[in-house]
Amino acid sequence: MTTMTEVQTTQLYQVFIKASPEAIWDAITKPEFTTRYFYGSAVDTTGEPGTPWRGWTADRSQQLVDGELVEWDRPRRLQHTWRALYDEDTALEPYSRVTWEIEPQDGGYSKLTVVHDQLEESPKTAENVAGGWMYVLSGLKTLLETGEPLASG
């Protein structure tokens, strides 16, 4: 057995949020929300599959994430490709894929699942995003349930 952890080519993150699927969808796809929980980044999408899916610094001066919108099925399923430009190592790796799934639950809750896959050729990206998604989803939950971003991070 080796001490190295193998590259996770499929990563899965799931969280229950007391919010409607529509509210969660808007929080994922509108920059006025993403700047408050997604490392301060502003999402940029037209909602038309085949067009770019981008993330920018809040002042739009620097592009942080590049990708293409693959699927837009509000408020159930969203899929886009992913290349992180904020790190010079991950920027050199090929595009991977992010899928967001939202399912309504009892009691006003929704189940949000994020699957980040096609990471076979992108070990640096896989390592980089592993802690990041947890922080993002925890922050998204806090923002939607309390109206406030996470206090620290």
Added chain:
Amino acid sequence: MDDDRVFKALADATRRHLLDRLFERDGRTLTELESELEMTRFGVMKHLRVLEEAGLVVTRRSGREKLHFLNPVPIRLIHDRWIDKYTERYVSALADLKTDLEESA
């Protein structure tokens, strides 16, 4: 959704071991997980069910196989809900102590 379930699920060495196995390599079948534990298939299934109910393990179908994935988010939520809260107070108490000592010096 339920901190009690997460704490209960984590309060067992076999279940923590299962999470460690998934951390090393994610998306495994029951058969793969079972082969690394000295335990019956039924025993492993029982532990996986507790982990699933706590949201720490999520299963997905891939063709004919059912794959088990580690979901670390509930642990992160406990961290944000509990650990941050108390370490923040601890750190600010130390900061106050430093201020007091330096002012009286």
